[in-house]
Amino acid sequence: MLDIIKNKIILIYTILLSILSWGIFALEDSSGKGILTLLNVILLNVPLVSIIFSTIYLYNSSEFIELLLSQPIKRSRIWVSFYIGLLVAHWISYIIGVAVPILIFKFSAVGMILIIVGILINAIFISLAFLSTAITKDKAKGIGMSILLWLFFALLFDGIVLFLLFQFSEYPIEKFMVFIAAFSPIDLARILVLLNLDVSALMGYTGAIFKQYFGSQLGMIVTFSLLLIWAIIPFMISKRIFNKLDL
Amino acid sequence: MIEIIQLKKSFGKLNVLKEINLSLHDGESYALIGPNGCGKTTLIKSILGIVIANNGDIRINQKSILNQFDYRKSIGYMPQIGHYPSNMTIGNIIEMIRVIRDTDEKIDEELYFAFNLHHSLDKKMSTLSGGTTQKVSAFLAFMFNPNLLILDEPTAGLDPISSEILKEKIIREKNNGKTFLITSHILSELDEMISQLIYMQDGAVLFHLPVDEIREQTQENKISKAIATMLKNKFYVTNH
Numbered sequence: 001m002l003d004i005i006k007n008k009i010i011l012i013y014t015i016l017l018s019i020l021s022w023g024i025f026a027l028e029d030s031s032g033k034g035i036l037t038l039l040n041v042i043l044l045n046v047p048l049v050s051i052i053f054s055t056i057y058l059y060n061s062s063e064f065i066e067l068l069l070s071q072p073i074k075r076s077r078i079w080v081s082f083y084i085g086l087l088v089a090h091w092i093s094y095i096i097g098v099a100v101p102i103l104i105f106k107f108s109a110v111g112m113i114l115i116i117v118g119i120l121i122n123a124i125f126i127s128l129a130f131l132s133t134a135i136t137k138d139k140a141k142g143i144g145m146s147i148l149l150w151l152f153f154a155l156l157f158d159g160i161v162l163f164l165l166f167q168f169s170e171y172p173i174e175k176f177m178v179f180i181a182a183f184s185p186i187d188l189a190r191i192l193v194l195l196n197l198d199v200s201a202l203m204g205y206t207g208a209i210f211k212q213y214f215g216s217q218l219g220m221i222v223t224f225s226l227l228l229i230w231a232i233i234p235f236m237i238s239k240r241i242f243n244k245l246d247l
Numbered sequence: 248m249i250e251i252i253q254l255k256k257s258f259g260k261l262n263v264l265k266e267i268n269l270s271l272h273d274g275e276s277y278a279l280i281g282p283n284g285c286g287k288t289t290l291i292k293s294i295l296g297i298v299i300a301n302n303g304d305i306r307i308n309q310k311s312i313l314n315q316f317d318y319r320k321s322i323g324y325m326p327q328i329g330h331y332p333s334n335m336t337i338g339n340i341i342e343m344i345r346v347i348r349d350t351d352e353k354i355d356e357e358l359y360f361a362f363n364l365h366h367s368l369d370k371k372m373s374t375l376s377g378g379t380t381q382k383v384s385a386f387l388a389f390m391f392n393p394n395l396l397i398l399d400e401p402t403a404g405l406d407p408i409s410s411e412i413l414k415e416k417i418i419r420e421k422n423n424g425k426t427f428l429i430t431s432h433i434l435s436e437l438d439e440m441i442s443q444l445i446y447m448q449d450g451a452v453l454f455h456l457p458v459d460e461i462r463e464q465t466q467e468n469k470i471s472k473a474i475a476t477m478l479k480n481k482f483y484v485t486n487h
Contacts, residue, residue: 063330069297070324071347074316246258246298 013049017097020045025105035106035114039193042098042118043186047125048150054086054129055146059139066247079242083130083235090122110196117189120224123231124185125150127238134238134245157184185230192223248273249294249395249426254303256289263289264300265450273394276417276427278437280474281447287430288327290447291397294428295324307395320348323388327399329380333373337364337383340372344387358386361412377404385413395426402436414440434471446474 020041025034061082068078098118102111132145161180181187212219249271256264263286271277279287292298294305296312296319305312312318331340345354359365362382372380381404388396401417402410417440421427431437444461446453454477458470465480467473 061332063326063328064332066297067324067326067329067331068347070295070319070322070326071344072316072319073347075296244299247292 013053014093014097017045017093018101021098021101025101035102035110035193036197038098038102039114039190042114042121043190044154046094046118046121047154047186050090050122050125051129051146051150052143053090054126055133055143057086058082058129058133059142062247069247075243076239079130079239083126086126086129087123090126091119094118094122110193113196114193116224117193117227120227120231121185121189124227124234127231127233127235130238131234134241153184153186157187161187182226185227188223188226188230192220192227248308250304250306251290251294252304252306254290254293254300254305256286256293256298256300256302263450264293266303267450267452269445269452269455271426271428273426274424275443276421276441277429277443277445278441278470279428279430279445279447280432280434280437281453285447286450287447288399291324291399291428291430294397295319295322320350320391321394323391323393323396325381325384325388325396325398325401327403328377329384331372331380331383334371336369336371337375338368340383341368341387341390344390348391350391352391355389355392358382358389358412358416361416362386362409378406378409381405382409385416389416389420393425395428396420398427398429400431401429402431402433410436434474435469438470441470444470444474446477 021038024037024041027034065078065082069075095115099115102115128149129146132142132149136142136145161177164180165177181191249269251267251269251271254264254267255262267286267290279290281287289298293300294312296316299313307318310318335343362385364382364386367375367379370379372383375383381401385398385401388398396417398417401413405413414436417427417429421440421442427440429437429440441458443455443457445455461470461473461477462468465473465476467476
């Protein structure tokens with residue numbers, strides 16, 4: 001949608017992303033290390049911007065959605081168009097800001113995986129934004145919920161995982177940890193990239209388990225499908241709610 | 248023909264509409280009036296499918312509109328306050344609605360020129376005044392020659408000249424056999440525009456009468472005075 005692309009915030013976000021990626025590649029001596037730094041930036045910033053911007057945008061568009069509803073157009077189509085609009089706008093920012101520098105500095109399998117992971121992360125967090133918008137009509141509550149979701153996945157989830165690891169370090173819970181990781185899209189994405197960077201040794205014994213699970217072809221497919229599910233399911237739920245929503 | 252059958256709607260514990268029964272005939276012009284918060288806008292939004300009722304049915308030409316969207320092709324809606332994406336221009340908005348409607352029908356450009364919108368096609372929606380936004384809404388409502396026009400406070404925020412243009416347009420279209428559903432708090436301006444009057448209070452229809460009959464009963468010529476007399480004397484009780 002034209003409106004989103006013309007939005008100043010999206011423009012600033014694109015510039016910010018490019019400065020970050022160019023800066024990182026210029027500062028780090030090896031592009032491998034660059035990828036690692038970039039990974040952390042992506043996993044923290046991209047979800048934050050996608051979820052918060054989309055939530056606020058949707059709330060600000062509520063009257064416009066109302067106007068669209070008075071036109072002969074299916075409810076679910078309106079919702080899907082907004083999703084596609086936001087997604088495309090974020091993808092354009094991401095591709096200009098991150099994908100292009102990666103392709104220039106580090107054109108490799110890991111680079112490609114990082115690009116794809118970022119694209120999926122965009123879709124996942126926009127999808128979550130739609131869910132929190134559909135759940136509550138109150139703008140403050142909706143934005144709060146989005147911030148909490150981001151906090152949970154970006155920071156708290158890791159804390160919980162670490163806590164579990166320490167508490168149950170005596171028990172063989174590695175397989176369980178793999179299962180737990182599926183519940184956080186950010187962790188899934190991180191594992192996916194790290195394993196392809198060959199730094200999984202840093203992750204210790206659990207890392208070996210992860211490598212066993214995620215490093216193989218099958219593991220990759222499973223992780224990608226999990227990420228896809230993360231992008232689709234919240235949006236589908238939100239669409240069902242929206243179909244019955246009063247505006 | 249629109250039939251509203253036992254329509255109920257509540258937001259949480261608040262009963263906004265309590266069993267509304269109405270039938271609106273083609274070619275008539277209805278005024279929907281009542282105090283603030285009596286459920287006028289909710290009723291309009293239910294007809295448009297923006298609000299989904301808890302109970303009851305709305306039928307347009309014998310067809311239920313629940314979970315339908317095609318019927319809106321023949322409805323033009325002008326909201327009380329229009330909100331449009333702020334980064335789009337007037338031209339963008341018009342083009343977009345055209346794409347959504349996707350018809351080859353001739354576009355009614357009368358208001359477009361009357362409101363001088365063609366001079367400000369490149370203006371962004373966020374820079375427009377409330378009145379200009381209303382002009383855009385009015386034009387969009389009339390654009391596709393709909394049979395039913397739903398206007399929520401059409402002249403609120405318009406300058407006197409524009410509001411006169413809009414009123415004349417309404418009267419002209421009414422004489423062309425279009426059906427109107429108009430809400431307004433400015434009763435004096437309704438005089439020439441309407442033929443039937445629906446008075447709502449606390450989510451229920453208090454009375455629904457042809458304007459001529461109201462005038463006859465109350466011996467008042469002006470609608471505003473007639474309604475005041477009606478409410479004072481509670482004429483509607485005998486008529487209900």
